[in-house]
Amino acid sequence: MSIKIYGDAGSGSLRRVTAVAAMLNIDIERVPIDLFKGESHTPGFLQLNPHGLTPVLQEGDTVLWEASAINLYLAEKTNSELLGKTPAEKFEVLQWMFWSGEQWRVFSTLLFDEWAGAIFMGKPKVDAIVQMATGRIRDAAGVLNAHLATRPFIVGDALTLADIDIAAPFSQYTRTGAPFGEFPNLVAWQQRLLETVPAWAATRDEVEKRIAGALEANG
Ligand SMILES: N[C@@H](CCC(=O)N[C@@H](CS)C(=O)NCC(=O)O)C(=O)O
Known part of the structure; x- marks a missing residue:
């Protein structure tokens, strides 16, 4: 059964899911939703997610929205270490994911x-x-910067879903003015992800291409 993922290539939330699916070698069927045309608010899409937000996963009767929930679903399917390696790490990963959202x-x-x-x-x-x-x-960012002073990743000694959730806002920060650049350990960690996780770099390029195209079309 195919796993459909609905979303716009310019979305940092979709990026979290497409990056994780690629890391886990899970085949997904991408269903483009053009957010610039309001396609997440059509009656058909609202049946999938009444909030009109993307990404959405659909596999058979399973429909899931919220990128973090989708990533947990994909990682559970493959029993991936992206969930954390030990029970203690798993709770720590969840802690950072919930913190990241709120x-x-x-x-x-x-x-x-x-x-x-x-x-x-x-x-x-x-x-x-x-x-x-x-x-x-x-x-x-001050707290994260201190946290990352002594470790390469957010939890344990390897990449987890916590890194993906927390790294997502880097997709557009040079445009939006988020002050991440003031925090050297945060910048170094982001660079480490781009250099060591090919799917994180590839999805950054995809988001960039889509947003640059939209800006050009907008004049
Ligand atoms: N908390 C949600 C955020 C989803 C979200 O804000 N998606 C944006 C794209 S990044 C969207 O679909 N926006 C459409 C709209 O606001 O109409 C998640 O993590 O999936």
Whole structure:
């Protein structure tokens, strides 16, 4: 049975899933959803995810949304060490994944939305949002920077799903202005992922091509 993954090539959330599927050698059928055309809000798509958000996985009767849940599904299927190698590591991976959703990516998403709204919809950026999100990112990045001073990856001595979740906002940070560049251990860790995880570099290029194309089309 094929595993369908719905999403837009420009999406950092889709990138988390396509990168992990590639690392696990899981064949997926990509179903393009053009977010610039609002295709995640059609009645058909809303049947898959009533929130109108991508990525979505569909395998037979199984429909899953939220990239972290999809990645856990894929990693469980293959009993992958991306889940962590020991029971203690597995809980630590989950800890960082939940933290990433609630305390980390959310602020990068706010910056992305402000940037994209201004570029593609001519909506002026709301300074209060930009300042609040930038401050929250700085606070969290300081902790991550200290955490990464003594270890190569977020949990244990190897790549896990925690790295993927936390690394995702790097997809667009030079455009959105997220202040990651102020944190050397964070920058070094991101570079390490790009150099040692081919799927992370390949998916970065895919996102970049899609967003650069959209910017060009937008004039
Ligand atoms: N927490 C969700 C975030 C999903 C999300 O924000 N997806 C964006 C693309 S990165 C989307 O589909 N946006 C469509 C829209 O807002 O209309 C996840 O991790 O999967």
